[in-house]
Amino acid sequence: MAGKRKGEPSTTEIDMTPMIDMTFQLITFFMFVMNFSEAEQDDRIQLPMSQLAKPVEGPTDTPITLQLTNSGSVIYAGELVALSDIGSYLDREKTVILDAGKEPNAATVIIRADGRSKTGEVQDIVRICQEKGFERFALRAQYDEGR
Amino acid sequence: MAKRESKLSDKIEINMTPMIDVVFQLMSFFMCTLKIVTPEGDFDIRMPLAAAAAAPDDQQVPPVRVKLSAGPDGALAAIVMNGTTVSDFDELRKKVVAIVGTDAGPNSLAEKTELELDCDYALKYSNVVKAISAVSGTVQNGQIIEMIKKIKFTPPKKPGS
Numbered sequence: 001m002a003g004k005r006k007g008e009p010s011t012t013e014i015d016m017t018p019m020i021d022m023t024f025q026l027i028t029f030f031m032f033v034m035n036f037s038e039a040e041q042d043d044r045i046q047l048p049m050s051q052l053a054k055p056v057e058g059p060t061d062t063p064i065t066l067q068l069t070n071s072g073s074v075i076y077a078g079e080l081v082a083l084s085d086i087g088s089y090l091d092r093e094k095t096v097i098l099d100a101g102k103e104p105n106a107a108t109v110i111i112r113a114d115g116r117s118k119t120g121e122v123q124d125i126v127r128i129c130q131e132k133g134f135e136r137f138a139l140r141a142q143y144d145e146g147r
Numbered sequence: 148m149a150k151r152e153s154k155l156s157d158k159i160e161i162n163m164t165p166m167i168d169v170v171f172q173l174m175s176f177f178m179c180t181l182k183i184v185t186p187e188g189d190f191d192i193r194m195p196l197a198a199a200a201a202a203p204d205d206q207q208v209p210p211v212r213v214k215l216s217a218g219p220d221g222a223l224a225a226i227v228m229n230g231t232t233v234s235d236f237d238e239l240r241k242k243v244v245a246i247v248g249t250d251a252g253p254n255s256l257a258e259k260t261e262l263e264l265d266c267d268y269a270l271k272y273s274n275v276v277k278a279i280s281a282v283s284g285t286v287q288n289g290q291i292i293e294m295i296k297k298i299k300f301t302p303p304k305k306p307g308s
Binding site (some may be wrong): 010016019020022023026027030031033034035041045048049050051052053054055056068105110113114115116117118119120121122123124126127130131135136137139140141142143145 | 165166167170171173174177178180181182184185186187188189190191192193194195196208215217221266267268269270271272273275276277279280283284286291300302303304305
């Protein structure tokens with residue numbers, strides 16, 4: 001302990017500045033990339049790719065998201081439902097829409113169908129929705145950024 | 148006086164611990180709530196049930212009918228547009244451009260023309276999206292030029308029914 005005065009406390013000072021700088025940078029980064037959108041996405045669905053899919057601008061008015069899996073079942077509100085059973089769920093949605101003083105044709109049914117699923121099943125969903133009075137559909141595709 | 152001066156020149160140490168605690172908490176919160184969202188887009192389709200029974204309009208342009216047939220495994224087997232076989236989606240796009248032109252403004256032919264998609268039940272859905280992409284617009288220099296907007300499906304035909 002040469003050169004050290006007697007009685008001085010032996011504290012080691014760490015320079016915190018670079019760490020704090022970096023941490024604040026990270027916080028800023030995560031704050032910017034944070035997404036508040038409640039977009040319903042599911043890993044089980046592999047959307048078909050398209051360059052022309054119009055990016056979703058703002059929230060859709062009363063959206064109903066139906067996701068069709070590769071195996072032909074529908075994911076509705078995070079639950080796996082058989083295609084033939086979605087009618088009763090749509091009835092419930094319709095009641096909610098009517099209670100809110102709107103018409104079912106004002107709602108948009110967002111169909112997120114897997115690229116490998118059968119077209120006929122997508123059409124079946126469309127038909128069931130039509131029978132319940134829904135007429136606006138949005139076929140969702142993954143935006144393909146160039147060839 | 149001398150005593151006071153020496154006090155002022157003393158190094159003031161700020162206790163960083165609470166700040167670092169909070170900063171790390173914030174960072175872990177933002178890291179945990181991070182959701183990676185892939186960019187998605189929509190094809191808007193308006194298809195009321197009674198559309199088939201709608202009275203024919205004088206100004207109505209004849210609809211373009213596109214039939215997509217499926218092979219045994221659901222792959223695309225053939226594209227037929229208004230009775231003529233089309234080799235691929237690029238050719239389909241060219242044929243649609245030949246019919247409706249590239250002007251998509253209000254009251255244009257592209258806006259009025261309706262396209263009816265008739266697909267086999269087992270056809271893989273990605274082919275339908277490709278067909279819709281081919282007829283609904285083209286990308287030129289990063290700009291989307293819109294073509295047919297009115298797209299509808301024929302009712303589904305379940306095999307064996």
